[in-house]
Amino acid sequence: SAALLNLTKKRLLFSNDALSLDVILGDNVRYNFDYFLDKGFYWSIGLRSRYNEFHKNIIAGLILSPDQIEQTGLNKLDIELSDWTHQFFLQTLFRRDFALSLGLEQKHLKIISETFVEDQDKETTFENSDFLSAFGQLKFDTFDNKYFPGKGFLFDGDFHWYLSSSDFNNNFSPFSIAKANIGYAFKPATNFSVTLGSQGGFKIGEDSNNSLNFALGGYGNDLINNFIPFWGYDFISITGNSFVKGYINLDYQWLKNHHMLFSANYSNTGDDIFENGEWITNPDFSGYGIGYAIETLIGPVEARYSWSPETGRAIWFFNLGFWF
Structure with missing residues (x-):
């Protein structure tokens, strides 16, 4: 179960920009943040940030090497994954x-x-x-x-x-x-x-x-x-x-x-x-x-x-x- 909160704002700093923020509060907390300055056929500017987390039983091949799978005999792992990613881009x-x-992108990944x-x-x-x-x-x-x-x-x-x-x-x-x-x-x-x-x-x-x-x-x-x-x-x-x-x-x-x-x-x-x-x-x-x-x-x-x-x-x- 979760609750979704949304904030959208146009013309925040300029007449042609837009900001959007979505937040999920619940079992798996996450958010999406987007800011975009639209310049049409010229180079527009964007900022993006998101956070995701989940807890799941997954196939071991995403985490373990073939040698580790053979040594441990594990086919699946119960994991907790969190991903925090930030992007700056021109479009x-x-x-x-x-x-x-x-x-450019900066990502923090924890498993x-x-x-x-x-x-x-x-x-x-x-x-x-x-x-x-x-x-x-x-x-x-x-x-x-x-x-x-x-x-x-x-x-x-x-x-x-x-x-x-x-x-x-x-x-x-x-x-x-x-x-x-x-x-x-x-x-x-x-x-x-x-x-x-x-x-x-x-x-x-x-x-x-x-x-x-x-x-x-x-x-x-x-x-x-x-x-x-x-x-x-x-x-x-x-x-x-x-x-x-x-x-x-x-x-x-x-x-x-x-x-x-x-x-x-x-x-x-x-x-x-x-x-x-x-x-x-x-x-x-x-x-x-x-x-x-x-x-x-x-x-x-x-x-x-x-x-x-x-x-x-x-x-x-x-x-x-x-x-x-």
Whole structure:
């Protein structure tokens, strides 16, 4: 359970700026802060800050090395993760349609667990580092609806170059992470829409830290870091330093603002899949979802049932209101 507080203020310091602050008070405290000074086709200025925390049982591969997993015999860990990230960026319109952002990011990431105990300590700290990175983002979005697109095209690319770290584990070396999401929505018939898409990402460099690797599973539009939604699996169930994912969403709007939904996704995820050719083999992971959603004043209200042939498990996902 949680309570959402929102503050939005336009023309705070200038006639063309805007400030937004969202705070969640509850089991998992978090906030999003955004300030943007809009200069149109010139370089606009942005500040962004967010804090997220959660407590969850996750696959051990996001934290432990293959040798540690083999030595301990652990497949999953119960962790507490906190992420505090700040960004300063400049943004302009590239060729009048693409939003191009260039900036700097400071991130503090902490991961602890009581599952993996050394020297009789109460808890084990797997990560407690500050990361400094330069980043670039390129986005083109003509979707007519963020949550239930009926037509349009989406390209969302992101590149982070991690330059330095306080290096809690003494294993940091500079590395980069690139990822992209491409989607196309169209209506083959009245009130029926199809969205086809593909995602992918990879790490460049020899850094052995896994905490910023890709982790697939769960459902959501605003997941942090390199967490990627994937039907049929719980959050952070599939991990690796590279991945490819294809998906299709079917949406039948039989009444205004009422949606009957079907989704399917497929992925290859692991370490160095673009180097060993695994990315073009038959998918190792697949999942499907059916659901019902209603568009309301507070955002989409959804119930989704998902399953995966590989696990034989079914998972329900519920959403009430706008994603945050």
